[in-house]
Amino acid sequence: MPAESTDEQPPITLYRLQACPYCERVVRRLQELDLDFQSRFVEPMHGDRDVVKRVAGVRTVPVIVDETTGVTMAESGNIVSYLDGTYGEGGDRVLTDGGHTHSDGGRAAGGDA
Amino acid sequence: MPDFEVVDLPETDYVEAGDQAPDFERPLVNDEFWEDVSLSELTDDGPVALIFHSMDGAFPATYVWSEIDDRGWIDEFDAQFVGLSISSPYEHGDLLEDSGIDASLFSDPANGVAEAFGIVNDLDGMAGVSEPRPAVYLIDEDRTVQYAWVADEWPEFPPYDHVEDALADL
Numbered sequence: 238m239p240a241e242s243t244d245e246q247p248p249i250t251l252y253r254l255q256a257c258p259y260c261e262r263v264v265r266r267l268q269e270l271d272l273d274f275q276s277r278f279v280e281p282m283h284g285d286r287d288v289v290k291r292v293a294g295v296r297t298v299p300v301i302v303d304e305t306t307g308v309t310m311a312e313s314g315n316i317v318s319y320l321d322g323t324y325g326e327g328g329d330r331v332l333t334d335g336g337h338t339h340s341d342g343g344r345a346a347g348g349d350a
Numbered sequence: 351m352p353d354f355e356v357v358d359l360p361e362t363d364y365v366e367a368g369d370q371a372p373d374f375e376r377p378l379v380n381d382e383f384w385e386d387v388s389l390s391e392l393t394d395d396g397p398v399a400l401i402f403h404s405m406d407g408a409f410p411a412t413y414v415w416s417e418i419d420d421r422g423w424i425d426e427f428d429a430q431f432v433g434l435s436i437s438s439p440y441e442h443g444d445l446l447e448d449s450g451i452d453a454s455l456f457s458d459p460a461n462g463v464a465e466a467f468g469i470v471n472d473l474d475g476m477a478g479v480s481e482p483r484p485a486v487y488l489i490d491e492d493r494t495v496q497y498a499w500v501a502d503e504w505p506e507f508p509p510y511d512h513v514e515d516a517l518a519d520l
Contacts, residue, residue, distance in 0.1 A: 279382070
């Protein structure tokens, strides 16, 4: 039984697979946005990924769960767009007067591990 | 005398009952995923039975968990049962699946936790590889060690009856 709830747990949990480039893409963006997150590593076999199926309804990774916004999301392109739109420059959660400049132009479909 | 060899391990200055257990953070593996967890995060939730054992696949690792399972400790006692070996998270996943045991396992390939506890066992015939001595620590919510058993021979198995008494006293 892992520790589920302590004050120090970051609000963002990233379900990831070791050496998965789609996951690394999300990690890089999280780091670029200076967001604190907790990594949970799952097994390579899709059949062994009950936890992401339960959390997000899929067996692909990456998946993020953001307790700050209540968002659970799969698919790296969507996640990166979400992070940019929420925490990027002019994002919903960023205190600037720049408004919502987020664009979905970079969205990439499919291809996750 | 039995006609097999049990090796005496050198004397060591290890963490004992009454000491505060050193805190550490390592990947903690459950049956679905692993993530970095610290010992203090676990003790914040209640007492912890920390079982140091041989690398997964060596028979002592299997024996220890099998004995704990047979004795029904995990259901009977409130402590969180947590193993630790130098095996990778992938091997820990296999051990949990094969044994069906409802525990979680810290992965510590560089053996730093054993070093902090003073219980390093350098393995003869495996150059550059060390692992923890077999050891059982019962650690309370303040991270104070309530019970400690550390092997002074190799191989050696925990004194299960004594551990059971100590679990009942936690």
